[in-house]
Amino acid sequence: RKEVEQDPGPFNVPEGATVAFNCTYSNSASQSFFWYRQDCRKEPKLLMSVYSSGNEDGRFTAQLNRASQYISLLIRDSKLSDSATYLCVVIVYGGSQGNLIFGKGTKLSVKP
Amino acid sequence: EAGVTQFPSHSVIEKGQTVTLRCDPISGHDNLYWYRRVMGKEIKFLLHFVKESKQDESGMPNNRFLAERTGGTYSTLKVQPAELEDSGVYFCASSQYRDRKPMTQYFGPGTRLLVL
Numbered sequence: 001r002k003e004v005e006q007d008p009g010p011f012n013v014p015e016g017a018t019v020a021f022n023c024t025y026s027n028s029a030s031q032s033f034f035w036y037r038q039d040c041r042k043e044p045k046l047l048m049s050v051y052s053s054g055n056e057d058g059r060f061t062a063q064l065n066r067a068s069q070y071i072s073l074l075i076r077d078s079k080l081s082d083s084a085t086y087l088c089v090v091i092v093y094g095g096s097q098g099n100l101i102f103g104k105g106t107k108l109s110v111k112p
Numbered sequence: 113e114a115g116v117t118q119f120p121s122h123s124v125i126e127k128g129q130t131v132t133l134r135c136d137p138i139s140g141h142d143n144l145y146w147y148r149r150v151m152g153k154e155i156k157f158l159l160h161f162v163k164e165s166k167q168d169e170s171g172m173p174n175n176r177f178l179a180e181r182t183g184g185t186y187s188t189l190k191v192q193p194a195e196l197e198d199s200g201v202y203f204c205a206s207s208q209y210r211d212r213k214p215m216t217q218y219f220g221p222g223t224r225l226l227v228l
Contacts, residue, residue, distance in 0.1 A: 004154070043203060043219035044155065087155070098207075099145060099157040099168060100217060 001026050004103035006088050012109045017078045021106045023071040023088030030101075032091040033064050035073050037084045038105065044087055047073075078110045114138070116220035118204050124226045130192040133223045137186070137206030144187050145207075145217060146179060150200040158202075161187060194227045201225070 006023045013019050025033075033050040048055065050062040050071055061074040071088055088103040117136045125131050137144045146158040158177070159169040163184035172179070176195070181187040191198050201224050205217040 002154075043221050045219070046216055098143070099160055099171070100147070100155075100205075101157070102147075102155040104154040 002103075003027060003101050004088050004090055006086075006103035006106050008104055008106060010107040010109055012111060013078055014111055015078055015080060017110075018074065018076050019078055019108060020075075021073045021086055021088075021108075023073075023103055025069050025071070025088075025090045025101075027090070027092050027101075028069060029092050030069075030090040031093050032098075033071050034089040034091075034100075035060075035062055035071075036087040036089050036102075038087055039084045044102075047086070075108075078108075080110050080112065083108055083110045116204055116206050116218055118202075118220040118223050120223055121221065122224045122226075124228065125194055126228050127196055128193045130190065131194055131225060133189045133191075133202050133225070135187045135189070135204030135206075135220055137204070138218055141206035141208050141218075142184070143207040143209065143217075144181060145205040146187070146189055147203040147205065147219075148200050149203070149222075150197070155203065158189075191225075194225075196227050199225055199227045 004025050035047040036044040037047045038044045048057050050064045052064050054063045059076045063072045085105040085107045087105045089100050119134045142163050144161040147155050149155045157171040160167045161181040164181050178190045201222045203222045204220045207215045207217045
Protein backbone atom coordinates (compact mmCIF):
# COMPACT_ATOMS: atom_id res chain seq x y z
CA ARG A 1 0.00 0.00 0.00
CA LYS A 2 1.32 3.44 -0.93
CA GLU A 3 2.13 5.77 1.96
CA VAL A 4 0.12 8.61 0.41
CA GLU A 5 -2.61 7.92 -2.12
CA GLN A 6 -4.34 10.38 -4.40
CA ASP A 7 -6.71 10.16 -7.34
CA PRO A 8 -4.42 11.04 -10.29
CA GLY A 9 -7.22 12.69 -12.25
CA PRO A 10 -7.15 14.56 -14.51
CA PHE A 11 -9.90 16.78 -13.23
CA ASN A 12 -11.15 18.92 -16.12
CA VAL A 13 -13.36 21.73 -14.86
CA PRO A 14 -14.68 25.02 -16.26
CA GLU A 15 -13.62 28.36 -14.85
CA GLY A 16 -15.59 29.26 -11.78
CA ALA A 17 -16.22 25.67 -10.75
CA THR A 18 -15.58 24.25 -7.31
CA VAL A 19 -13.32 21.21 -7.23
CA ALA A 20 -12.28 18.93 -4.38
CA PHE A 21 -9.27 16.65 -4.09
CA ASN A 22 -8.85 13.87 -1.59
CA CYS A 23 -5.87 12.08 -0.20
CA THR A 24 -5.32 9.24 2.27
CA TYR A 25 -2.17 8.37 4.18
CA SER A 26 -1.23 5.03 5.66
CA ASN A 27 1.05 5.91 8.58
CA SER A 28 -0.94 6.89 11.65
CA ALA A 29 2.23 8.45 13.08
CA SER A 30 2.16 11.15 10.41
CA GLN A 31 2.36 14.53 12.10
CA SER A 32 2.42 17.27 9.51
CA PHE A 33 0.35 17.61 6.37
CA PHE A 34 0.59 19.83 3.32
CA TRP A 35 -0.66 20.51 -0.15
CA TYR A 36 1.99 21.41 -2.67
CA ARG A 37 1.38 22.65 -6.17
CA GLN A 38 3.55 21.68 -9.12
CA ASP A 39 3.30 23.34 -12.49
CA CYS A 40 4.39 21.46 -15.58
CA ARG A 41 8.16 20.91 -15.57
CA LYS A 42 8.59 23.07 -12.48
CA GLU A 43 9.45 22.40 -8.87
CA PRO A 44 6.86 21.73 -6.15
CA LYS A 45 5.79 24.79 -4.21
CA LEU A 46 4.01 24.84 -0.88
CA LEU A 47 0.36 25.78 -1.31
CA MET A 48 -0.76 25.42 2.28
CA SER A 49 -0.32 23.45 5.46
CA VAL A 50 -3.25 21.39 6.69
CA TYR A 51 -4.53 21.42 10.26
CA SER A 52 -7.13 19.33 12.09
CA SER A 53 -9.25 22.40 12.67
CA GLY A 54 -9.34 23.07 8.95
CA ASN A 55 -7.80 26.12 7.38
CA GLU A 56 -8.62 28.49 4.59
CA ASP A 57 -6.50 30.68 2.35
CA GLY A 58 -8.60 32.71 -0.02
CA ARG A 59 -10.30 30.32 -2.42
CA PHE A 60 -8.51 27.30 -0.96
CA THR A 61 -9.73 25.27 2.01
CA ALA A 62 -7.83 22.32 3.46
CA GLN A 63 -9.12 19.78 5.93
CA LEU A 64 -7.54 16.95 7.90
CA ASN A 65 -9.33 14.00 9.48
CA ARG A 66 -6.81 12.15 11.63
CA ALA A 67 -9.23 9.39 12.60
CA SER A 68 -9.80 8.49 8.93
CA GLN A 69 -6.25 9.45 7.86
CA TYR A 70 -7.76 11.62 5.17
CA ILE A 71 -6.81 15.04 3.80
CA SER A 72 -8.81 17.21 1.45
CA LEU A 73 -8.36 20.35 -0.60
CA LEU A 74 -11.25 22.43 -1.90
CA ILE A 75 -10.76 25.07 -4.56
CA ARG A 76 -13.63 27.49 -5.09
CA ASP A 77 -14.17 29.72 -8.12
CA SER A 78 -11.46 27.98 -10.16
CA LYS A 79 -9.17 30.16 -12.28
CA LEU A 80 -7.26 29.19 -15.39
CA SER A 81 -4.09 29.76 -13.36
CA ASP A 82 -5.09 27.01 -10.94
CA SER A 83 -4.25 24.43 -13.60
CA ALA A 84 -1.43 22.36 -12.12
CA THR A 85 -0.73 19.11 -10.31
CA TYR A 86 -1.64 19.14 -6.62
CA LEU A 87 0.55 17.03 -4.39
CA CYS A 88 -0.57 15.69 -1.03
CA VAL A 89 2.40 15.54 1.33
CA VAL A 90 2.93 14.23 4.86
CA ILE A 91 5.79 14.21 7.33
CA VAL A 92 6.49 11.49 9.87
CA TYR A 93 8.91 12.91 12.39
CA GLY A 94 11.36 10.83 14.28
CA GLY A 95 14.33 9.18 12.71
CA SER A 96 13.60 10.75 9.34
CA GLN A 97 13.66 14.27 10.81
CA GLY A 98 11.16 15.80 8.51
CA ASN A 99 11.56 14.38 5.04
CA LEU A 100 8.47 14.84 2.90
CA ILE A 101 6.41 11.86 1.74
CA PHE A 102 4.59 12.67 -1.48
CA GLY A 103 1.53 11.34 -3.21
CA LYS A 104 1.70 11.02 -6.99
CA GLY A 105 -0.42 14.11 -7.40
CA THR A 106 -3.79 15.03 -8.84
CA LYS A 107 -3.81 16.90 -12.12
CA LEU A 108 -6.23 19.79 -12.48
CA SER A 109 -7.06 21.45 -15.76
CA VAL A 110 -9.29 24.53 -15.65
CA LYS A 111 -10.84 25.39 -19.01
CA PRO A 112 -12.29 28.72 -20.18
CA GLU B 113 16.67 36.54 -1.55
CA ALA B 114 17.97 33.90 -3.96
CA GLY B 115 16.13 30.59 -3.96
CA VAL B 116 17.49 27.07 -4.17
CA THR B 117 19.54 26.62 -7.31
CA GLN B 118 20.54 23.43 -9.05
CA PHE B 119 23.03 22.65 -11.77
CA PRO B 120 22.83 21.41 -14.43
CA SER B 121 19.21 21.84 -15.43
CA HIS B 122 19.48 18.88 -17.80
CA SER B 123 21.97 16.08 -18.26
CA VAL B 124 22.01 13.35 -20.88
CA ILE B 125 24.61 10.64 -20.35
CA GLU B 126 25.25 7.09 -21.41
CA LYS B 127 24.86 4.10 -19.17
CA GLY B 128 28.04 3.53 -17.20
CA GLN B 129 29.10 7.17 -17.17
CA THR B 130 29.32 9.39 -14.10
CA VAL B 131 27.21 12.45 -13.42
CA THR B 132 27.46 14.97 -10.61
CA LEU B 133 24.53 17.15 -9.67
CA ARG B 134 24.92 20.28 -7.60
CA CYS B 135 22.55 22.07 -5.25
CA ASP B 136 22.99 25.47 -3.64
CA PRO B 137 20.47 25.91 -0.82
CA ILE B 138 19.02 29.17 0.40
CA SER B 139 21.66 30.98 2.43
CA GLY B 140 21.40 30.14 6.12
CA HIS B 141 19.36 26.98 5.66
CA ASP B 142 20.96 24.17 7.63
CA ASN B 143 18.66 21.48 6.25
CA LEU B 144 19.27 20.24 2.73
CA TYR B 145 17.29 17.43 1.14
CA TRP B 146 17.60 15.48 -2.08
CA TYR B 147 14.51 13.98 -3.72
CA ARG B 148 13.94 12.17 -7.00
CA ARG B 149 10.98 11.68 -9.30
CA VAL B 150 11.17 8.74 -11.65
CA MET B 151 8.70 8.86 -14.56
CA GLY B 152 5.26 7.72 -13.55
CA LYS B 153 6.10 7.60 -9.86
CA GLU B 154 5.79 9.94 -6.92
CA ILE B 155 8.60 12.20 -5.70
CA LYS B 156 10.71 10.20 -3.28
CA PHE B 157 13.13 11.22 -0.55
CA LEU B 158 16.78 10.32 -1.02
CA LEU B 159 18.64 11.92 1.88
CA HIS B 160 18.83 14.76 4.36
CA PHE B 161 21.82 16.82 5.49
CA VAL B 162 21.94 18.97 8.57
CA LYS B 163 24.82 21.29 7.86
CA GLU B 164 27.58 18.96 6.66
CA SER B 165 26.27 15.83 8.39
CA LYS B 166 24.07 13.18 6.83
CA GLN B 167 21.01 13.04 9.07
CA ASP B 168 19.15 10.39 7.10
CA GLU B 169 20.18 8.60 3.93
CA SER B 170 17.56 5.87 4.10
CA GLY B 171 16.18 6.80 0.68
CA MET B 172 19.41 6.37 -1.26
CA PRO B 173 18.73 3.57 -3.76
CA ASN B 174 22.16 1.91 -3.71
CA ASN B 175 25.87 2.54 -3.34
CA ARG B 176 26.15 4.02 -6.83
CA PHE B 177 24.82 7.23 -5.31
CA LEU B 178 27.12 9.42 -3.22
CA ALA B 179 26.06 12.71 -1.67
CA GLU B 180 28.32 15.23 -0.02
CA ARG B 181 27.95 18.60 1.62
CA THR B 182 31.42 19.72 2.50
CA GLY B 183 31.46 22.85 4.64
CA GLY B 184 27.72 22.72 5.09
CA THR B 185 26.93 24.93 2.11
CA TYR B 186 26.30 23.47 -1.32
CA SER B 187 25.77 19.76 -1.88
CA THR B 188 26.66 17.37 -4.68
CA LEU B 189 25.02 14.12 -5.65
CA LYS B 190 27.15 11.82 -7.76
CA VAL B 191 25.86 8.81 -9.64
CA GLN B 192 28.60 6.38 -10.64
CA PRO B 193 28.13 4.37 -12.77
CA ALA B 194 24.76 5.57 -14.03
CA GLU B 195 22.11 3.03 -14.99
CA LEU B 196 19.01 3.43 -17.15
CA GLU B 197 16.70 3.37 -14.11
CA ASP B 198 18.46 6.41 -12.66
CA SER B 199 16.71 8.63 -15.20
CA GLY B 200 14.36 11.12 -13.62
CA VAL B 201 14.16 14.56 -12.08
CA TYR B 202 16.38 15.19 -9.07
CA PHE B 203 15.13 17.91 -6.75
CA CYS B 204 16.97 19.60 -3.95
CA ALA B 205 15.19 21.40 -1.13
CA SER B 206 16.33 23.40 1.86
CA SER B 207 14.79 24.60 5.10
CA GLN B 208 15.57 26.24 8.41
CA TYR B 209 14.92 24.96 11.91
CA ARG B 210 12.44 26.37 14.41
CA ASP B 211 11.82 24.84 17.82
CA ARG B 212 14.11 22.02 16.76
CA LYS B 213 11.83 21.07 13.86
CA PRO B 214 12.55 21.66 10.15
CA MET B 215 10.40 24.36 8.62
CA THR B 216 8.95 24.76 5.13
CA GLN B 217 11.06 23.13 2.45
CA TYR B 218 11.83 25.25 -0.60
CA PHE B 219 12.59 23.34 -3.74
CA GLY B 220 15.05 24.02 -6.49
CA PRO B 221 14.03 23.73 -10.16
CA GLY B 222 15.44 20.23 -10.43
CA THR B 223 17.95 18.48 -12.67
CA ARG B 224 16.49 16.34 -15.42
CA LEU B 225 18.73 13.33 -15.89
CA LEU B 226 18.40 11.00 -18.84
CA VAL B 227 20.56 7.90 -18.97
CA LEU B 228 20.73 6.29 -22.40
